[in-house]
Amino acid sequence: MQGSIKKVSATVAVLALGVAGLSGCGGGGKADDAPKASGGKVYYMNFKPEVATQWEDLAKKYTDETGTKVNVQTAASGTYDQALKSEMSKAEAPTLFQVTGPVGLKTWKDYVSDVSDTEPYRQLTDKSTALKDDSGKVVAIPFVTESIGIIYNKDILKKYCQLPDAAVKSASQIKSFKQLKAVADGLQKHRDELGIKGAFTSAGMDSSSNWRFGQQLAAVPLYYEFKDENTVQKQPATIKGTYLPEFRQMWDLYLKDSTTEPSKLGSVTLDDANSEFATGSAALYQNGTWSWTDLRDAGFQADNVGMIPMYIGVKGEQNQGLTTGTMNYWCINKKISKKDRQATEDFLKWVITSDDGKKAMSEDMGFTTPFKSFADVKTENPLVEIAQKDSKSKTEKIPWVHTMQPSATWQNNVYDAMLEYAQGTGNWDMVVHRFVDGWATEVQATKD
């Protein structure tokens, strides 16, 4: 009798483990590996999931034209590092991959190679934007320029400006934090008349949105401090947090003049913020040029969108421009054959100089590129248009200094503290501590 009980439970247990084991296997599905061609081949590991199909189409076109096999793989959002780490250990490793900036470059320093003799570098408008390794070799080339600012709804702002107690006559008069605050407070006060729920979209602090604040907003106080200390080009070992009071007043503004109570921010996503702005429930929305495709898809009109810099209240900010830079750099894998390297270089050249390549990058993917060959390309993205106008003006552009953040851990710790401050379970000292002391700790921890 005992035997049969044991047998039954053993069978069940085996089944149980089997099912659990099998379910663990799902999800990791990969498209088939690059077919072997006689000549060199290209394997591109793409960072941006939103343009995955566009890259695949472009690769196919190139293969049809030249016969060179191009394999494009894209990692799911937020998993690029994981995917790249496993792909790189394969025999058929990516020939072309991306890093996000100086810190990302450090991870891959043994895999990047000299790219100074490639077409993208030759075409680069501003050669100083390419990244160099410790020995001064050019190893990473930016291929997209993006700008971040506060996106606003022109119609709502226009309505606001006609109110008797409006702080400005038109949106273009907003030139400082003081004016921005006055406008946001006014919008919030008159939100019922204006038909909105709040001035700013919800500053969602769930993981889909936290980079807007822990990373991109934090870049503004970082930049001004780096400028004071003369370290805009190089990651300092320690920081002082000189402009954290300004950072705080900006964060307070986002929390106060918002569609959502601060205590609920932990559950609000980027999609929420995006749809609040797209449907006109909020007038101000901090994001970058890339967010246009989402707004357009939600039915937003191109002539109704504007963008101003993120003014946080630093002296002399009237002259501040948008936060313009990139987190997209091309690197060519050092550990590949000569043939594959040649094929990769040819592919890159074709992408940025041929009509098909240029059209794909600028129109289909909606990129603004830093290459001379794209001088004749016009954009349909109104935010990019604003950014281009800004880059030609004399404003003081803020570079993407957040690429110098010492580690993902630093950023996560900072926004965790910002979240706790927002929902009232933590205080601002924690943000300061993680921002300033955390920087030194993380720089130290990631030193070789």
Added chain:
Amino acid sequence: MISMIGKSIRRWWAVFLLPTLVAFLIGFLIPFVMGIYLSFTRFTTVTDAHWVGLSNYSGLLADREFQHSLVFTVLFTIVTTLVVNVAGFFVAYMFTKAMKGANLFRAVFFMPNLIGGIILGYVWQLLLNGVFGHWGRSLTYSGTYGFWGLVILMCWQQIGYMMVIYIAGMQSLPDDVMEAASVDGASPRQILFRITIPLMMPSITVCTFLTVTNGFKLFDQNLALTNGAPSNTSEMLALNIYRTFYGRTGYEGVGQAKAVIFFLIVAVVALIQNKLTTSKEVAA
């Protein structure tokens, strides 16, 4: 008959054994050995590592967040093991008694198991945040919220699964022993505690083993439901390892070292648990 089977097994054993063996090697043994090796190295990709000795392990004991996640995980495992098994057993006990619609209920209770952990995590995040929203809060309010959120999710998912195992065990209980007991005048309560439960120990061994190891290894649900928020206070061991691995440049080896320690902890706990419950198994 037996000798014939024996003969064909002797001839064909390779066909039956080798595929599993190869799968076991590729899917388990090789990664396992590599993982241990990698914990003593500094590496970016697994094929490209250089030896650094024990330096990945030094400082692990002083890592406060690692300690916190360890305590969190142990508490979580204790709570879920108790709740899931007691509830699973109770539900199974109910459904093996004559009851209308028992089959339907069995299927319904089992269903949560068919949903992936990530999806469950997001669904429960929406549900719980909806509830907390009434008080103007969210799951990220404190680590305690995350803890109980995870417990609720885990119970919801696993009770039905353990129920199935318990039902299988109960259905194979010997009728003669039960009958003898009731003829001898044992009360239902006495039958349950003196006869059913002791005879069910093999199932209980299996179920506690599964719940204990599942509790320790929980990752998907943790990642999707709280992602450690706020400030890693609702972070379990597996998530801590993952975050260590990808959180900083050059910390892959440290994450790997944590994973080795994690393995040791889970192995020791599972062995102790197995020993404890098997020692209580009796023959009818």
